[in-house]
Amino acid sequence: MFDTLLIANRGEIACRIAATARRMGIRTVAVYSDADADARHVHACDRAVRIGGPEPAASYLRADAILDAARRTGAQAVHPGYGFLSENAEFARACADAGLVFVGPPVDAIAAMGSKSAAKTLMSGADVPLVPGYHGERQEAGFLQEQARTIGYPVLIKASAGGGGKGMRIVHADAEFQAALASCQREAASSFGNAQVLIERYLTKPRHIEIQVFADTHGQCVHLFERDCSVQRRHQKVIEEAPAPGMTPERREAMGRAAVAAAQAVGYVGAGTVEFIAEPDGRFYFMEMNTRLQVEHPVTEAITGQDLVEWQLRVAAGQPLPLRQDQLRIQGHAIEARIYAENPDKDFLPSIGRLDALQWPPHVVFQTGPVRVDGGVREGDTISPHYDPMIAKLIVHGQDREQARQRMLRALGAVRATGVQTNIAFLGRLMDDPAFAAADLDTGLIEREHERLFPAPRDCEDGALALAAAALLHHDGLARPGALAADAGPWSQADGWRVGGRYERILVVKDARGERAVHLRRDGRDWTLAVDDRPAQDFHWQAEGRHPARVRVRLGEAEARGDVHRDGARLDVFAEGRRQTLEWRDPLALAAASADDAAGGLSAPMPGKILSVAVAAGDVVTRGTPLIVMEAMKMEHTIEAPHDGTVREVFYAVGDQVTEGATLIDLEAGAD
Known part of the structure; x- marks a missing residue:
């Protein structure tokens, strides 16, 4: 060693x-x-x-x-x-x-599997089933479109040298093909240095099931069962679980046998993952082999009790595999959720910035245990535009799938992350979605369940508003109502007491739906709180700490507890497993509000590079017209016209690097 x-x-x-x-x-x-x-x-x-x-x-x-x-x-x-x-x-x-x-594996094995096209040709010779498609070397746009027509739409264009969902597009009609092909090739060249693509029939309700394989230099090759990675957004995995729900012993044996055959066909050594696409009737097809450890390897570790990194190091040192195939067993069920700095409501656009707070559930055990976190960032770190925006992987293990799902729900509800947008709330909705709970899985689940997973913005609950109000009072130095030190007189109280009068204050906060008015009043030692125009209710509060403030309130007959993180005007309220973000509209700062809101400028949602510009000054556009394509974190993002109008000026050209918030285009609304 x-x-x-x-x-x-x-x-x-x-x-x-x-x-x-x-x-x-x-x-x-x-x-x-x-x-x-x-x-x-x-x-x-x-x-x-x-x-x-x-x-x-x-x-x-x-x-x-x-x-x-x-x-x-x-x-x-x-x-x-x-x-x-x-x-x-x-x-x-x-x-x-x-x-x-x-x-890792031998050079020849990496080279053989590095090209998806070459790998599929090799798998065909090893009798591993393949999805109908074109995997050849010819890459002329017209020729590829002819292949797509022969295969039949919908088709999937996929980067031959890639992975991670980059350089991949679904094409539903012939008229869409050329634009999708050009976008795939640009993204593939940027991410992998190779613009070659392949074309495959797109299966309409497929599951993404992969098999973990391991081989040593002594001629042994085993599989460590399967993972279901069907739940994806933008062709990138969001949730992974093992074993795959509904997997029969016969199908597991067949897929494991095919995965081992794929590894042996290239003289594989070390850890690898053979990825299959599976249809509802049980048929499965080889997609690709990843000649490395996978992001989702912890769920395999959880159900087998093995450390796959240790296996890698032992195999690399020339030692035999620790276990034979007949010694491997599945124990329980594991689920992994990828926590990203991104905004699911904006097509999962990455979020750049400082992680002001990052706190895990108190029962988390790093690397092992029923609730595990594999993370690479800490509180106070910055999510950079240069790398993938994943914050951490949250992994749970249970006796069965339902216990694991419930454990994941509780764990997600206990995570505290502020400073950037995250997908934590989205992951919670996904775990609670009826289709996911029933294991009705396929790669289109997120799109299929869009209405449930992306609910319309709703008013912040009164309990959360009361927690935010109490936190603001606490941050302003007000003590718990009625708190009075034994050696202090009424003049030293810091709880809003007034001589011969009442303390009144209106806090204006903005939630996802708009501005809300929280009316606070103190008469003697009694406080009341009213939201908007509704009747006032008795209000009792206690708070301690500042980052975060741990708050407990009673509003009328209802009680609420939570943590409130404050960063300037932003208030992140964590209560009952939810994060609700509010903006405090400080009346002293309203006069300094930026005029940019009315300027008509289209700004960059994040730092990136301009890939293409589709308009010029003087062009008349309609709402939804693609204006600029940006690349950020190796993914393309299209900036579209938010309304009808005339382009007054374009401020950047192809190849320019832009910062977050930079004005890209001046679009005059309603002009002709």
């Missing part, structure tokens, strides 16, 4: 690898970019080496810098994690040439 391991990655996977290596007595070396100088994974390792600037191309994708870091630190092995260079055959070959152990 080697004694020093360099981890050629960042974030939660680097932290995960470091934890297992430490338990095995292996020293670890972290590499980091300028954006990650104080990142959690840097502190998780024994040593750390800077490898370049914040952009992945200047750091984590620089094989030369990583190999130099290994040489300088005396590392004998390199673990690539997932993403970045993990499936790069040239990097694996460079590691071998430098005398380093690459914790």
Whole structure:
């Protein structure tokens, strides 16, 4: 076994690898970019080496810098994690040439599976079932469109060298094909340095089921059962679970046998994932093989009781697999939810900024236990535009699926994250959705259940408004009503007491629906609270702490407890498993409100690069017209006209980098 391991990655996977290596007595070396100088994974390792600037191309994708870091630190092995260079055959070959152990499969296996087209040709020869489609080398746009017509719409265009949902589009009609193809090719070239795509028949209600395989250098190859990864947004996984609901022993055996055959066909060694698309009638087809550890590997660890990173390190050191196929067993059910800094209500647009608060449920056990967190960021860290916006993975394990689902619901309700938009509330709705609860799964579940999962904004509940009001009073220095130190007179009270009169205050807050007026009044020692024009109710409150304020209120006969995080005018109220965000409209600051709201400018929703501009000054557009395509975090985002109007000016050109909030276009409403 080697004694020093360099981890050629960042974030939660680097932290995960470091934890297992430490338990095995292996020293670890972290590499980091300028954006990650104080990142959690840097502190998780024994040593750390800077490898370049914040952009992945200047750091984590620089094989030369990583190999130099290994040489300088005396590392004998390199673990690539997932993403970045993990499936790069040239990097694996460079590691071998430098005398380093690459914790992954042989170079030839990576190369064979690195091209989805070549892999499918290889699988056809190994009698692994394939989805009807075109996987060849010809890439002329007209030829590819002819292939799509032959296959029959809807079809899926997919980056041949990619993964993670990038460079992928569903095309429902022939007229949409060319635009979708161009977008896929741009995204594929940007993400993977290869614009080649393949075309496949798009299955209308498919499930995404993958098999974890492991092989050693002694001729053994096993599978560690399946994971269901059907719940996806933008072709990226959101929820993963193991085992797959409804899986029969016969189907598990057939899929496991096909996955092992796929691995053996390329002389595989190490951890790999064979991904299948499955139809409701039980038929399944090979999609691709990921020649690395997967983001969702913790659910397999939970149901098997095995540490897959430890398996990787032992296999890389030449040891045999720890268990045979007949020794592996499924224990219970596990679910993983990916917590992202993103806004589900805006097509899951990534959210950039500082994590002002990040608190996990009090019963969380890191790396092991019935509720587990694999995370790469901490409270106070910044979600950067340079990398994937995943905050952490929340994993639960139960005796059966329903217990795991309920455990996930409770765990999500206890997470506190502020400063950026997150998908936590969305994940909670997803867990509680009747279709998900009934295991009626397919890759279109989120779109199919859109009405339930994306409910219309509603007024903030009175209990949450009362908690916010109490927190504001507490932040302003008011003590709990009636609190009076034994040695203090009434003049030193800080609870709103007035001589011969009442204390009155109107707090104006803005929720998802608009402005709300909270009327507070204190007569003697009695407080009342009224929301908008409704009758006042008796109001009692207690609060302690400031970041967050822990608040308890009684409004009339109802009680509420929660945490209130305040950042300037923003109030995040966490109560009863929900986060409700309010904006306090400070009357002293209203006069300074920005005039930008009426300026007609279309601004960048996040930092990014301009990929295409579809309009010019003087163009007349209608609502919904695509204006600009931006790339951010390796994903394309289309800026559309919010209303009819005339383009007065375009401020940026193709190739320009823009900051969040930058005005892109001046669009005059209603002009002609």
